[in-house]
Amino acid sequence: xxWTKKVxxxxxxxxxxxxxxxxxxxxxxxxxxxxxxxxxxxLLEKGLSYEAITLLVMCFLLMQPFGQIPVFVDGNIKxxxxxxxxxxxxxxxxxxxxxxxxxxxxxxxxxxxxxxEIEAHQFDPFASKLTWEQAIKPLYGLEADQEIVKxxxxxxxxVLDVYEKRLGKYRFLACNTFTLADLHHLxxxxxxxxxxxxxxxxxxxxxxxxxGEITGREAWKMACDHEKYWFGKQMK
Amino acid sequence: xxWTKKVxxxxxxxxxxxxxxxxxxxxxxxxxxxxxxxxxxxLLEKGLSYEAITLLVMCFLLMQPFGQIPVFVDGNIKxxxxxxxxxxxxxxxxxxxxxxxxxxxxxxxxxxxxxxEIEAHQFDPFASKLTWEQAIKPLYGLEADQEIVKxxxxxxxxVLDVYEKRLGKYRFLACNTFTLADLHHLxxxxxxxxxxxxxxxxxxxxxxxxxGEITGREAWKMACDHEKYWFGKQMK
Numbered sequence: 001x002x003w004t005k006k007v008x009x010x011x012x013x014x015x016x017x018x019x020x021x022x023x024x025x026x027x028x029x030x031x032x033x034x035x036x037x038x039x040x041x042x043l044l045e046k047g048l049s050y051e052a053i054t055l056l057v058m059c060f061l062l063m064q065p066f067g068q069i070p071v072f073v074d075g076n077i078k079x080x081x082x083x084x085x086x087x088x089x090x091x092x093x094x095x096x097x098x099x100x101x102x103x104x105x106x107x108x109x110x111x112x113x114x115x116x117e118i119e120a121h122q123f124d125p126f127a128s129k130l131t132w133e134q135a136i137k138p139l140y141g142l143e144a145d146q147e148i149v150k151x152x153x154x155x156x157x158x159v160l161d162v163y164e165k166r167l168g169k170y171r172f173l174a175c176n177t178f179t180l181a182d183l184h185h186l187x188x189x190x191x192x193x194x195x196x197x198x199x200x201x202x203x204x205x206x207x208x209x210x211x212g213e214i215t216g217r218e219a220w221k222m223a224c225d226h227e228k229y230w231f232g233k234q235m236k
Numbered sequence: 237x238x239w240t241k242k243v244x245x246x247x248x249x250x251x252x253x254x255x256x257x258x259x260x261x262x263x264x265x266x267x268x269x270x271x272x273x274x275x276x277x278x279l280l281e282k283g284l285s286y287e288a289i290t291l292l293v294m295c296f297l298l299m300q301p302f303g304q305i306p307v308f309v310d311g312n313i314k315x316x317x318x319x320x321x322x323x324x325x326x327x328x329x330x331x332x333x334x335x336x337x338x339x340x341x342x343x344x345x346x347x348x349x350x351x352x353e354i355e356a357h358q359f360d361p362f363a364s365k366l367t368w369e370q371a372i373k374p375l376y377g378l379e380a381d382q383e384i385v386k387x388x389x390x391x392x393x394x395v396l397d398v399y400e401k402r403l404g405k406y407r408f409l410a411c412n413t414f415t416l417a418d419l420h421h422l423x424x425x426x427x428x429x430x431x432x433x434x435x436x437x438x439x440x441x442x443x444x445x446x447x448g449e450i451t452g453r454e455a456w457k458m459a460c461d462h463e464k465y466w467f468g469k470q471m472k
Contacts, residue, residue, distance in 0.1 A: 081357065114320040121317065
C-alpha cells in the first residue's frame with residue numbers, strides 16, 4: 001500500500017482554508033477529557049471539521065467495550081483509543097495540513113514510533129496521575145493526595161531530564177518538525193501548566209521552549225476552546 | 237512511501253528457511269524480560285537471525301535514556317521501546333515470514349492499531365503487575381503481595397470479558413489472522429500461565445482457545461528457548 005501517493009491523489013495542492021473541511025467525521029467524547037482533546041488537536045491541525053457528541057457515561061459503555069472516550073466515527077468505521085485515532089487521521093490525511101508524521105523512510109518512521117511509545121509508556125503514566133490529582137479531582141471538590149503528587153513528580157523529573165537532552169539536539173522530540181510524538185503530550189501538559197507541577201517544565205530551558213512552542217499552536221488553542229470548537233459543533 | 241512494494245523488491249518469493257536469515261541485527265537485552273521476548277518473537281516469526289547481548293544494568297543506562305531493555309541495533313539505527321521495535325521489523329520485512337500487519341487499507345491498519353493500543357493501555361498495566369508479583373518477585377526470593385494480585389486480577393477479568401466477546405467474532409484480536417496485536421500479549425501471558433492467574437484465561441472458552449493457539453506458535457516456543465535462541469546466539 002502506498003500511503004502518501006494514494007492520499008495525495010485524492011487531495012492535491014491542499015492549502016489551509018478558513019473553513020474546516022467537512023468529511024462527516026463524528027467525535028463522541030467530552031471536551032475536558034485529555035483523550036478527546038488529543039483527537040481534536042489532530043483534526044484541527046489537519047483543518048478537518050467534525051460533529052461533537054457529548055457522552056453520558058452510561059450510553060457510552062454501549063459504544064465502546066472499555067467505556068473510555070473518545071470514539072471516532074468515519075462512516076462505517078468506529079475507532080477508540082485516542083492514539084490509534086490520531087494515527088489513523090494522520091495517515092489518511094498525510095497530504096493535508098500539518099504533516100505530523102515522519103514518512104521519509106522506515107528508519108524515520110521507527111524514530112517517530114519510539115517517541116510516541118515514550119510518551120505513552122514513560123511520560124503519560126506519571127503526567128496523567130498528576131493531572132488527575134491536581135486538575136481533575138479539584139473539579140469534583142476532592143483534594144489532591146500530596147504523597148501521590150510527590151512520587152509522580154519525582155518520576156516525571158527523570159523523564160523530563162531525558163527530554164531536555166533530546167531537545168538540545170532537535171527542535172521537537174522525534175525530529176526538527178512537529179509530529180504526533182509532540183502532539184500526544186499536549187493534553188496533559190496543558191492541564192499541568194495550571195498546577196504547581198508547571199515548575200518542572202519551567203526549570204528546564206529546552207523543555208520550557210518546547211512547551212511554549214507546542215502549546216502556542218493555533219490548532220491546539222482551538223482544541224482547548226470548548227465553547228467554540230466543541231459545544232459550537234454539538235449535534236442538535 | 238510504498239511500504240510493501242519497496243520491501244518485496246528487496247526480498248521476493250521468500251520461503252521459510254531452516255537457517256534464519258542473518259542481516260546483522262543485534263538485540264541488547266535479557267532473555268527473561270517480557271520486552272526482550274516481544275522483540276525475539278517478531279524476529280523469529282520473520283525467520284531473521286540476531287546477535288544476543290546480555291546487558292548488565294549499569295552498562296545499559298549508557299545506551300538507552302530510560303534504562304529499559306531491549307535495545308535493537310540495525311546498522312546505525314538504535315531503537316528502544318519493544319513495541320516500536322516490533323513495528324519497525326514488521327514494516328521492513330512485511331513481505332517475509334508471518335505477515336503480522338493488516339495492510340489492506342487505512343481502515344484495517346487502524347483496527348490493528350486500536351488492538352495494539354488496547355494491549356498497551358488496557359491489558360499490559362494489569363498483566364505486567366501480575367507477572368511481576370507472581371512470576372518475577374519469587375525469583376528474587378520475594379513474596380507476591382496478594383492485595384495487589386487481587387486488585388489486578390479483578391481489572392484483568394474485565395479486559396478478558398471484552399476479549400472473549402471479540403474472539404467470538406474473529407479468530408484473533410484484530411482480524412482472522414495472527415498479527416502484532418496478538419503477539420504483543422505473549423510475554424505476559426506466558427508467565428501468567430505458570431501462576432494462579434492462569435484460571436482467568438481458562439475460564440473463558442474463546443480466550444482459552446486463542447491463548448493455546450498463540451502460545452503454541454513455533455516462533456514463540458523458540459523465543460522462550462533461552463538456551464538455544466539467546467545464550468546460543470550470545471556475542472563472544
